[in-house]
Amino acid sequence: MERSLVLIKPDAMQRELAGTILSRFQQEGLRLAALKMLHIDRDLAERHYAVHAGKPFFNDLIKYITSTPVVAAVLEGEKAVERIRKIMGATDPARAEAGTIRKDFGLDIQQNAVHGSDSVETAEKEIKLYFAGDEIFDY
Ligand SMILES: Nc1nc2c(ncn2[C@@H]2O[C@H](COP(=O)(O)OP(=O)(O)OP(=O)(O)O)[C@@H](O)[C@H]2O)c(=O)[nH]1
Ligand SMILES: [Mg+2]
Known part of the structure; x- marks a missing residue:
């Protein structure tokens, strides 16, 4: 059993798509283990996207998220990690496969509706950034 961190990103929040996107994952048999709404601050954003520090789009990405x-x-x-990435589609919505979340709801390469961890190791790190142990449920 794997766990992955999913974020409903600002462009999707602005368009009331949180429920729709979560339900795409649930319909594919992925189970909700934790859920919250929060406003990511600069420190958390920089830690979450640390691998992209120094890239030309980094500042815009931090501003956006x-x-x-x-x-x-x-x-x-x-x-879960691989299945979620598949349901999300490619980073750039224009290149995402038909029927994926990013194809259906993404606006551009930055405003692409959803985040999902890219490996099991990344997922473990990312989940700890957002959730305490007692906020994750086994039921
Ligand atoms: N403006 C801009 N944003 C980008 C570009 N590449 C990636 N991003 C943004 O940075 C995020 C992280 O990039 P990646 O980790 O490479 O892409 P990803 O794994 O498909 O997306 P995440 O699930 O959000 O991590 C993307 O989801 C976009 O929001 C780019 O070339 N230009
Ligand atoms: Mg990524």
């Missing part, structure tokens, strides 16, 4: 509250969730299931 801190621009509105987001919904953060831990979803779990077999091969």
Whole structure:
């Protein structure tokens, strides 16, 4: 059983898509283990996206992800990390496969509606950034 961190990003929050996007994952059999709404501050944003520090789009990315509250969730299931990435689609919505969340709801390469951890190791680190142990449920 794997767990992954999912964020409903600001562009999707602005368009009332949080429920729709979460339900895409739930319909595919991924189980909700944790859920909260929060406004990411600069410090958390820089830690979350530390691998992108120094890239030309880094400052815009930090500005964007801190621009509105987001919904953060831990979803779990077999091969959850890989399945979630597939349901999300490619980073650039223009290149995402038909039927994916980013194809259907993404606006551009930055405002791409949703985040999902890119490996099991990253997921473990990211989940700890957003949730305390007693906020994650086994039921
Ligand atoms: N403006 C801009 N933003 C980008 C670009 N590449 C990535 N981003 C943004 O930075 C985020 C993180 O990039 P990546 O980690 O490479 O992409 P990803 O793993 O598909 O997306 P995440 O699930 O959000 O981590 C993307 O989801 C976009 O929001 C780019 O070339 N230009
Ligand atoms: Mg990524």
